[in-house]
Amino acid sequence: MTVVAADFPNDPELVAAWRRGDELAADQLVRRHAAALGRYLLAGGAGSADVDDLVQDTFFRAFRGLEGWRGEGSFRGWLFRIAGNLLKDRFRAAKGRIFVEVADQDLADHADPEGELVATEVGQQLSRGLQGLPRLQREVFLLRVQQGLDYAEIAVALSTTPGAARVHYHHAVKRLKELLT
Amino acid sequence: MTQCDELQERMPEVAHGRAIWSAVDSSHLADCDDCATSWRLVTAGASLGSKLSVDSAAISEALRARIRATAAPQPRRLPWRSGLGLLAAAASVALFFGTGRQHPVGSTPVAAAAASALLPELDQLSEGQLERVLSDVDLPDELVSPMRLPRLGDLNEIQLELVLRDLEGG
Helix, strand or coil, rough: CCHHHHHCCHHHHCCCCCCCCHHHHHHHHHHHHHHHHHHHHHHHHCHHHHHHHHHHHHHHHHHCCCCCCCCCHHHHHHHHHHHEEEEEEEEHHHCCCCCCCCCHHHHHCCCCCHHHHHHHHHHHHHHHHHHHHCCHHHHHHHHHHHHHCCHHHHHHHHCCCCCHHHHHHHHHHHHHHHHHC | HHHHHHHHHHHHHCCCCCCCCHHHHHHHHHHHHHHHHHHHHHHHHHHCCCCCCHHHHHHHHHHHHHHHHHHHHCCCHHHHHHHHHHHHHHHHHHHHHHHHHHHHCCCHHHHHHEEEEEEEEHHHCHHHHHHHHHHHHHCCHHHHCCCCCCCCHHHEEEEEHHHHHHHCCC
């Protein structure tokens, strides 16, 4: 009986299937995580024109180095770790220049005139404020707030402890709130 | 932990739909400016990039092509070529240092070739001359054992050419 990727809903099983040569498993992993990775990269400072390339690079590094992922953390967390390193490399190559973009959702929602200004202000201020944070604070904030990871997952993804991740998160929130008040 | 701390700690879970505010929580959010600001921040952060469109099909396709390209088998050196390269390198070293012991420089074609220049001259030697070079070399048994390595005389022209290219780093 032929075993196909669709039979394996979990990331570790898809990874195992990929290791056995099942290309559909790789497709499924990309479909599952590409959008979240793209959002993370964009909010982390990537230019929107670079996001697809960076997502591809992230998966490429992930698949080429699968022995580095032993399943102790989530596969998505591991992807975030690689994506963060890619962004760091990109920033270094650009000598610290960062790309701050105001994404669509930060712009006015015309169906909600009352909330229009707030949405615009908060989104723009947050996007800019994130780039002013130390890298670890920015990454922890995005993983916690944008991606919804808990501290234990963040700790594995960023090679830190849950306690340290929590401290970074609260520092980030404090600094970002100062921009909003 | 104050109510503010507790609420703010739960905000990401609520923003991602994994928890909800109770009536008490909602009342606190309405009255507490600090918590209200945190909540605005978290909800804005949770939706950052939510309208981004990522072409996962194109990414998958490009990724597969890239992985195939890098996983394509590299041309492998034949095992006998490595052995012969080593043998030829040893022979050329011996030419330089060893032939003088047994023959005065220039007294044989082999020694003359070695005296004038080392590697470039090897490809001018005939098969017989290469054999003589090897016979002059005190190589370890494991290198010259006929059970392990072919003798140069067993090689055809193409194989000898490969030996020489190996020697010259080509």
